[in-house]
Amino acid sequence: MQALYAQLLVGLINGSFYALLSLGLAVIFGMLNIINFAHGALYMMGAFVAYFLLSLGGINYWWALLIAPVIVGIFGMILERTMLQWLTGLDHLYGLLLTFGIALIVQGVFQNYFGSSGLPYAIPDQLKGGMNLGFMFLPIYRGWVVIFSLVVCIATWFLIEKTRLGAYLRAATENPTLVRAFGINVPRMITLTYGLGVGLAALAGVLSAPINQVRPLMGADLIIVVFAVVVIGGMGSIMGSIITGFALGVIEGLTKYFYPEASNTVVFVLMVLVLLVKPTGLTGRAA
Amino acid sequence: MKKSIASFLLGTALAVTTAGVAFAQDKSVKIGALSDQSGLYADLGGPGSTLAAQMAVDDSGLAAKGWKIDIISGDHQNKPDIGTAIARQWFDVEKVDVIVDVPNSGVALAVNNVVKEKNGVYINSGAATSDLTNAQCSPNTVHWTYDTYMLAHTTGQALVKAGGDSWFFLTADYAFGAALERDTTAVVTANGGKVVGGVKHPLNTPDFSSFLLQAQASKAKIIGLANAGGDTTNSIKQAAEFGIVKGGQKLAALLLFLTDVKAIGLETAQGLNFTETFYWDMNDQTRAFSKRFAAKMKNNAPPTMVQAGVYAGVRHYLKTLETLGGNPHDGVKVVEKMKSIPTEDDLFGKGEIQPNGRTIHNAYLFEVKKPSESKGPWDFYKLVGTVSGDQAFTPLSESKCALLKK
Numbered sequence: 001m002q003a004l005y006a007q008l009l010v011g012l013i014n015g016s017f018y019a020l021l022s023l024g025l026a027v028i029f030g031m032l033n034i035i036n037f038a039h040g041a042l043y044m045m046g047a048f049v050a051y052f053l054l055s056l057g058g059i060n061y062w063w064a065l066l067i068a069p070v071i072v073g074i075f076g077m078i079l080e081r082t083m084l085q086w087l088t089g090l091d092h093l094y095g096l097l098l099t100f101g102i103a104l105i106v107q108g109v110f111q112n113y114f115g116s117s118g119l120p121y122a123i124p125d126q127l128k129g130g131m132n133l134g135f136m137f138l139p140i141y142r143g144w145v146v147i148f149s150l151v152v153c154i155a156t157w158f159l160i161e162k163t164r165l166g167a168y169l170r171a172a173t174e175n176p177t178l179v180r181a182f183g184i185n186v187p188r189m190i191t192l193t194y195g196l197g198v199g200l201a202a203l204a205g206v207l208s209a210p211i212n213q214v215r216p217l218m219g220a221d222l223i224i225v226v227f228a229v230v231v232i233g234g235m236g237s238i239m240g241s242i243i244t245g246f247a248l249g250v251i252e253g254l255t256k257y258f259y260p261e262a263s264n265t266v267v268f269v270l271m272v273l274v275l276l277v278k279p280t281g282l283t284g285r286a287a
Numbered sequence: 288m289k290k291s292i293a294s295f296l297l298g299t300a301l302a303v304t305t306a307g308v309a310f311a312q313d314k315s316v317k318i319g320a321l322s323d324q325s326g327l328y329a330d331l332g333g334p335g336s337t338l339a340a341q342m343a344v345d346d347s348g349l350a351a352k353g354w355k356i357d358i359i360s361g362d363h364q365n366k367p368d369i370g371t372a373i374a375r376q377w378f379d380v381e382k383v384d385v386i387v388d389v390p391n392s393g394v395a396l397a398v399n400n401v402v403k404e405k406n407g408v409y410i411n412s413g414a415a416t417s418d419l420t421n422a423q424c425s426p427n428t429v430h431w432t433y434d435t436y437m438l439a440h441t442t443g444q445a446l447v448k449a450g451g452d453s454w455f456f457l458t459a460d461y462a463f464g465a466a467l468e469r470d471t472t473a474v475v476t477a478n479g480g481k482v483v484g485g486v487k488h489p490l491n492t493p494d495f496s497s498f499l500l501q502a503q504a505s506k507a508k509i510i511g512l513a514n515a516g517g518d519t520t521n522s523i524k525q526a527a528e529f530g531i532v533k534g535g536q537k538l539a540a541l542l543l544f545l546t547d548v549k550a551i552g553l554e555t556a557q558g559l560n561f562t563e564t565f566y567w568d569m570n571d572q573t574r575a576f577s578k579r580f581a582a583k584m585k586n587n588a589p590p591t592m593v594q595a596g597v598y599a600g601v602r603h604y605l606k607t608l609e610t611l612g613g614n615p616h617d618g619v620k621v622v623e624k625m626k627s628i629p630t631e632d633d634l635f636g637k638g639e640i641q642p643n644g645r646t647i648h649n650a651y652l653f654e655v656k657k658p659s660e661s662k663g664p665w666d667f668y669k670l671v672g673t674v675s676g677d678q679a680f681t682p683l684s685e686s687k688c689a690l691l692k693k
Contacts, residue, residue, distance in 0.1 A: 120552030256497035
C-alpha cells in the first residue's frame with residue numbers, strides 16, 4: 001500500500017510536465033487553431049537556454065525560470081510572424097506540417113552541435129535533498145515541480161477564462177473581424193498568445209532540466225504523449241488539458257508499478273478508448 | 288570418355304586460374320557503417336564510428352598500394368526492421384562487403400542473420416549481447432569490443448565479491464537488457480548471491496522514478512542497471528535524486544560509456560565502478576590515436592570503446608584482405624582468415640579471434656574520478672583492475688556456438 005502512495009505521487013510529478021506542455025498546446029490550438037508540433041522542440045530549447053545561462057553567463061536556475069521562457073517565447077513570436085501567420089484560414093494539416101518541419105530542423109541543429117547524450121544541469125542548492133514522507137523519500141525538487149506547475153497552470157487558466165484580456169482573446173478567435181472593428185490589434189494579440197504558449201513549453205523545459213538530461217531529443221520523446229493528453233482532454237480546452245495532464249501522469253505511474261512493460265503505451269490505449277466513446281475528448285464540445 | 292575427362296579437367300584448371308587472377312586483381316572494398324546516428328546511442332557509436340572506420344582505412348595505407356576502399360553509413364534508428372532493410376540493400380544494390388558497428392542488440396541480431404544469408408562480413412562493435420558469439424553465432428561474424436558475459440564477469444563479479452549479494456535489476460526491455468540480466472544473474476547466483484526482483488522498462492525511458500522506488504523498496508544491496516546510453520544516465524542521475532546511494536544501496540552500472548559519464552557529470556557519477564575494454568588515456572598509443580580522432584570529431588570528443596572497436600576491427604579486416612592479396616568477396620572465407628591471424632593494434636593490444644567469432648582482449652575495471660581529481664574535459668576514469676581476456680569472456684567450453692562442434 002505504501003508503495004502505491006509513492007507511485008501516485010511520482011505520477012503526479014510526471015503529470016505536472018504533461019499538464020504544462022498540454023496547456024501550452026491547448027492555448028495555441030484554442031486561440032490560433034494551430035496544431036503546434038514544434039512544442040517539444042521549444043520545450044527542449046527552454047532547457048538548453050537554462051543550461052547556457054548557467055554555463056556561459058553564470059545565471060542561476062531561478063533567473064532561468066524567468067529568462068528562458070522569455071527568450072524562447074520571443075523566438076516563438078518570430079516564428080509566428082514570419083511563418084505561421086500566413087497559414088491563417090488554411091487546413092490544420094498545413095500548420096501541422098510546418099511546425100513539424102520546424103521541430104525537425106531545430107532538433108537537428110541542436111543534435112549536430114551537442115550530440116545526443118545530453119548535458120548535465122544540477123539541481124539548485126536551495127532545492128537539493130529530500131524529505132522522508134514515511135511512505136517514500138520525496139526529493140524536494142520534485143515537490144517543487146508539482147507545486148510550481150500547478151500554480152502556473154491555474155494562473156494561465158485564470159488569465160484566459162477570467163480576465164478582460166482573456167475575453168478579448170476568446171472573442172478574437174470567434175470573430176476576428178468584429179474584434180478588430182473595436183480597435184483591437186488582433187494579429188498582435190495572436191502573436192503574443194503564441195509567445196505565451198511557447199513560453200509555457202520553455203518553462204516546462206527549465207523545470208525538467210535538473211531531472212532529465214538536457215538533450216536535443218528530450219522534447220521529441222515527450223511530445224507524442226502530450227498530444228495524446230490534449231486529445232483525451234479535448235482539443236483546445238484549457239482546464240481539460242490541465243486535469244488530463246495530471247491524471248494521465250498518475251495512470252502512467254500506476255502502470256509502471258503494475259505492468260511496467262506497458263508504461264509507454266497505456267496513454268495511447270486510453271486515447272483510443274476515449275476517441276471511440278467521446279470523439280471530442282473528455283471535456284471537449286462538438287464543434 | 289577419356290577426352291571428356293581431360294577437357295573437364297582442363298576446363299576446371301582454366302576456371303581456377305582465371306578465378307585466381309580475378310581474385311588477385313580485385314582490390315576494391317566497400318564498408319558499411321551501420322549505427323544509431325541520431326538516437327540515444329548516437330554519441331557512443333554513430334558518426335564517430337564512421338569516422339573510426341575511415342581512420343582505419345587511412346591508417347592501413349592500402350590506398351597507396353592500389354586498393355580502392357569506400358565507406359558508406361546508415362541510420363538504423365534502433366529498429367531491427369530498418370536495420371535489416373538497410374543491410375539487404377547494401378548487399379544487393381551497393382555491393383557492400385562488410386558491415387561494421389551496429390549498436391543495439393536487437394538490431395545487431397537481426398542484421399547477423401542477413402549478413403550470414405548474404406555471405407558478407409560482420410564486425411560488430413556496438414552491440415552487447417553475448418548471443419552473437421554463443422547460441423546465435425555465425426561463420427560471418429566477428430564480435431569485437433565487449434559483450435554481456437564480459438560485463439557480468441567483471442563488474443558483476445567484483446561487486447558480488449565485495450559483499451553485494453542481493454540484487455534488483457532495472458532492465459531495458461529488449462534483447463540486450465535480457466541478455467545482460469541473464470548473464471549477470473548467473474554470476475550473482477554462482478557466487479552465492481541472490482536476485483530479489485527486477486523491472487523491465489521500455490527502451491528510451493525519460494523518467495525512472497517509479498522503477499527506482501521499486502528498487503528502493505526491494506532493499507536489495509545492489510541495483511543492477513541492465514540498460515545503456517541515455518537510459519543509464521537517467522537512472523543514475525535520478526537515483527542520486529531519490530537518495531538511493533545515500534540510503535546504503537549501491538548502483539551497478541553494468542554498461543557505462545565515456546559519453547555517458549560526460550552526460551551525467553562527475554559530481555553525480557563519481558565513485559561508480561564499471562568495466563570497459565578501451566579508454567583513451569591508457570597509454571601513449573591510445574592517447575595519440577584519441578588526439579587524432581578528437582581533432583576530427585564535433586565537441587572534440589575522444590573515442591568511446593565502441594568507436595575504438597570499429598577502428599581496430601576494420602584494421603584487422605583490412606590486414607586480412609592484404610594477406611589474402613585481394614578481396615575474394617566471400618564472407619566465410621575472409622572471417623576464417625581473420626580468425627587465423629592474431630589481433631594486434633594500438634588500441635586493444637594483443638588478442639585473438641576465437642572460433643566462435645569472439646575477439647579476446649583485456650578488460651579494465653574503472654572507477655569514475657572525483658571532480659577534484661579530473662584534470663581535463665574528458666579526464667574521467669581511474670584504473671582499478673585488469674582482467675585478462677580469457678578470464679573476462681565466455682570460455683569456449685561454455686559456449687553453445689554451433690561452429691565449435693565441427
